[in-house]
Amino acid sequence: MPVxxxxxxxxxxxxxxxxxxxxxxxxxxxxxxxxxxxxxxxxADTLKSSGLGATMQFPEQRWDDQMPExxxxxxxxxxxxxxxxRCVSCQLCEFICPPKAIRIEPGEIPNDDAWAKVEKxxxxxxxxxxxxxxxxxxxEVCPEQAIFLRKDYLITGGSRAEMVHDKxxxxxxxxxxxxxxxxxxxxx
Amino acid sequence: xxxxxxxxxxxLPKDLAAEKGMVNVQINGVWxxxxxxxxxxxxCRMFGVDVPHYCYHPKLSSPGNCRMCLVQMGMxxxxxxxxxxxxNDEGYLDIGWMPRPVIACANTVTExxxxxxxxxxxxxxxxxxxxxxxxxxxxxxxICDQAGECRLQEHSVGYGRGxxxxxxxxxxxxxxxxxxxRIRLDxxxxxxxxxxxxxxxxxxxxxxxxxxxxxxxxTLTVHPGRKLDSNYxxxxxxxCPVGALTSNDFRFEMRVWFLKETxxxxxxxxxxxxxxxxxxxxxxxxITPRQNDEVxxxxxxxxxxxxxxxxxxxxxxxxxxxxLDGVHQPATxxxxxxxxxxxxxxxxxxxxxxxxxxxxxxxELHMVRKLAEGHGIDQISTVPRIGESDGKLISxxxxxxxxxxxLVWKREDPAFRLxxxxxxxxxxxxxxxxxxxxxxxxxxxxxxxxxxxxEFMASVQLLAGPTAEASHVVLPGAAFAEKRGSMVNVTGRLxxxxxxxxxxxxxxxxxxxxxDLAGSVGPYLIEDVFKDMAGSVSEFAxxxxxxxxxxxxxxTETGVTIPLLENERARKASGEIVG
Numbered sequence: 001m002p003v004x005x006x007x008x009x010x011x012x013x014x015x016x017x018x019x020x021x022x023x024x025x026x027x028x029x030x031x032x033x034x035x036x037x038x039x040x041x042x043x044a045d046t047l048k049s050s051g052l053g054a055t056m057q058f059p060e061q062r063w064d065d066q067m068p069e070x071x072x073x074x075x076x077x078x079x080x081x082x083x084x085x086r087c088v089s090c091q092l093c094e095f096i097c098p099p100k101a102i103r104i105e106p107g108e109i110p111n112d113d114a115w116a117k118v119e120k121x122x123x124x125x126x127x128x129x130x131x132x133x134x135x136x137x138x139x140e141v142c143p144e145q146a147i148f149l150r151k152d153y154l155i156t157g158g159s160r161a162e163m164v165h166d167k168x169x170x171x172x173x174x175x176x177x178x179x180x181x182x183x184x185x186x187x188x
Numbered sequence: 189x190x191x192x193x194x195x196x197x198x199x200l201p202k203d204l205a206a207e208k209g210m211v212n213v214q215i216n217g218v219w220x221x222x223x224x225x226x227x228x229x230x231x232c233r234m235f236g237v238d239v240p241h242y243c244y245h246p247k248l249s250s251p252g253n254c255r256m257c258l259v260q261m262g263m264x265x266x267x268x269x270x271x272x273x274x275x276n277d278e279g280y281l282d283i284g285w286m287p288r289p290v291i292a293c294a295n296t297v298t299e300x301x302x303x304x305x306x307x308x309x310x311x312x313x314x315x316x317x318x319x320x321x322x323x324x325x326x327x328x329x330x331i332c333d334q335a336g337e338c339r340l341q342e343h344s345v346g347y348g349r350g351x352x353x354x355x356x357x358x359x360x361x362x363x364x365x366x367x368x369x370r371i372r373l374d375x376x377x378x379x380x381x382x383x384x385x386x387x388x389x390x391x392x393x394x395x396x397x398x399x400x401x402x403x404x405x406x407t408l409t410v411h412p413g414r415k416l417d418s419n420y421x422x423x424x425x426x427x428c429p430v431g432a433l434t435s436n437d438f439r440f441e442m443r444v445w446f447l448k449e450t451x452x453x454x455x456x457x458x459x460x461x462x463x464x465x466x467x468x469x470x471x472x473x474x475i476t477p478r479q480n481d482e483v484x485x486x487x488x489x490x491x492x493x494x495x496x497x498x499x500x501x502x503x504x505x506x507x508x509x510x511x512l513d514g515v516h517q518p519a520t521x522x523x524x525x526x527x528x529x530x531x532x533x534x535x536x537x538x539x540x541x542x543x544x545x546x547x548x549x550x551x552e553l554h555m556v557r558k559l560a561e562g563h564g565i566d567q568i569s570t571v572p573r574i575g576e577s578d579g580k581l582i583s584x585x586x587x588x589x590x591x592x593x594x595l596v597w598k599r600e601d602p603a604f605r606l607x608x609x610x611x612x613x614x615x616x617x618x619x620x621x622x623x624x625x626x627x628x629x630x631x632x633x634x635x636x637x638x639x640x641x642x643e644f645m646a647s648v649q650l651l652a653g654p655t656a657e658a659s660h661v662v663l664p665g666a667a668f669a670e671k672r673g674s675m676v677n678v679t680g681r682l683x684x685x686x687x688x689x690x691x692x693x694x695x696x697x698x699x700x701x702x703x704d705l706a707g708s709v710g711p712y713l714i715e716d717v718f719k720d721m722a723g724s725v726s727e728f729a730x731x732x733x734x735x736x737x738x739x740x741x742x743x744t745e746t747g748v749t750i751p752l753l754e755n756e757r758a759r760k761a762s763g764e765i766v767g
Binding site: 088089090091092094095106107108117118119120143144183187188 | 326327329330331335357363364439440441442443445446
């Protein structure tokens with residue numbers, strides 16, 4: 001590869017004294033400051049500004065309704081319109097989970113249960129949210145359409161134990177999903 | 189001229205093979221020599237060619253009913269009358285391929301036969317068989333315990349067409365049927381391979397299973413009024429290629445792909461069945477038999493298979509304890525070991541007795557012997573455990589290592605001093621008692637009162653019980669799945685135990701406890717213990733734990749045979765099974 005010698009640009013006297021540039025910058029800053037006070041910041045609308053400048057005042061204001069359909073938030077378990085917990089604890093999500101955040105203890109559905117024919121459901125289902133990387137592989141691998149990544153992103157806790165979502169919490173966040181494949185229907 | 193012609197003819201491959209009792213078979217284009225009378229499927233297996241199958245099992249008769257092992261077969265065309273066979277350059281006859289496939293499991297090889305396990309015909313028939321098998325198979329995989337080790341899953345991926353063309357309703361059959369205390373049946377998953385039926389009839393000698401109905405309605409059932417309650421029933425779950433028969437004990441416990449397999453041996457009787465321990469983390473989930481044609485074939489009794497839950501049960505001892513004012517207090521290993529060593533030096537040797545166990549490994553027994561010799565203790569014994577053989581795999585000797593104890597202690601009856609020790613304890617002559625791995629109130633015949641007699645009693649125990657309760661020092665040892673070592677089974681075969689899980693909490697490997705009790709600094713490796721032992725036991729000379737291998741080595745002749753193997757050999761000799 002040929003060597004290209006780049007010549008440094010010749011600076012004029014005014015350019016060599018950088019005070020001029022500083023003053024120029026100062027005026028630009030002041031222009032934006034006044035613009036923001038007058039509510040005329042560029043892009044304030046698209047960025048859902050809270051009023052002053054382009055900044056959204058989190059957590060008073062939220063980005064939630066702007067989030068795309070494919071946003072990957074906290075993984076959760078869902079029930080369907082028949083009120084059946086869809087997870088059958090096949091443990092494929094536990095297997096695929098790259099950071100090993102999921103732990104499932106399978107259990108048997110007792111014979112007197114309305115869904116006894118499904119035979120299996122999780123006794124315990126824990127997702128460690130300090131480990132979860134929101135990759136969505138659990139949702140992708142689930143053969144029962146039972147685990148979905150919701151838009152919840154504010155996962156906080158005062159201790160490590162609080163950051164572990166147990167089965168109850170997962171169903172609480174997950175809620176009901178309608179229109180999923182009903183594999184365990186009356187024909188089954 | 190005629191001489192040289194006859195030599196050329198004599199050197200044809202068919203003659204060379206015939207001299208050795210072999211035949212030449214072309215498998216996927218490669219000529220191989222296999223013994224005469226070999227099944228085609230076995231011939232393929234010998235040369236690393238896998239033929240998918242469901243119903244075929246080398247230890248069972250071959251009904252050939254699953255049709256999965258269909259392969260293309262070819263033979264040289266029969267010469268016309270008066271026509272001489274024309275050998276090609278390699279000395280073989282050209283193969284004429286048959287237009288229809290044959291099953292590889294029930295046909296035997298012949299000279300100059302050709303087998304193709306690939307190609308359009310074979311691919312197509314396999315796809316067809318898979319499609320038929322899947323007509324009524326439910327989509328249960330997410331809840332099925334067999335998932336992950338299911339032949340139907342594997343072959344469906346390997347040879348199936350991927351999508352179903354059937355739009356009709358699937359045939360309904362009984363699901364979740366309780367057919368026995370340890371086995372669950374799901375008829376919809378059954379592919380009618382009949383392996384379980386044949387196993388119960390031919391090996392377990394308790395023919396309770398059978399098919400009813402016909403065609404797609406064929407249903408596996410248990411004989412009316414009977415249960416699948418044989419002590420060998422869980423083997424049917426092992427050989428079931430699908431999830432039709434599953435174990436109640438392992439039901440929904442863990443998916444198999446999480447489990448780590450450790451090859452070791454069973455310690456519930458003198459047979460020492462070869463097993464695989466399936467673990468995840470530090471928990472044992474199940475035990476399955478491992479094939480060893482000299483010990484347990486492919487099977488094991490249910491009673492032995494399920495006897496592992498005590499390993500992490502509530503009775504398990506996990507920390508050393510010392511009795512203070514009649515109450516056990518947790519102690520450190522240093523403290524507990526020191527107390528026992530003080531007792532060993534303070535009491536005169538004739539007032540000390542050691543009761544070891546033939547459930548211990550050779551290495552541990554060797555160290556017990558050295559400990560006794562070191563202190564001049566003469567009163568050492570094991571506890572005999574004699575039951576009744578079941579005529580199959582369970583040996584009358586319920587101790588797994590009686591033969592090993594004989595070899596290591598160099599005594600014909602290592603338990604003969606037991607009654608003397610019991611008398612000594614009762615009369616008060618024996619003031620200090622060391623117990624290794626035995627609960628004396630069980631087979632040893634001690635009463636609770638006897639246990640309270642010795643002034644000092646220390647025991648290495650797995651589980652809480654009367655002996656641990658009575659001991660002044662309780663040292664928690666390791667269970668069979670937690671240690672390495674070797675044992676000699678009733679037939680004189682030296683076999684190896686491998687560590688599948690770590691001892692829980694403070695519990696320690698028994699040989700380490702014994703080393704510390706002897707007060708020696710080393711050894712640090714069980715291999716060194718074996719080396720030391722091999723120096724004094726001639727049968728183990730030139731051996732090491734790694735040289736024992738997975739299948740063990742015969743070190744002594746005992747004249748004892750395993751009835752199930754005798755039966756299997758007879759059936760093999762009669763040509764009923766491949767073996």
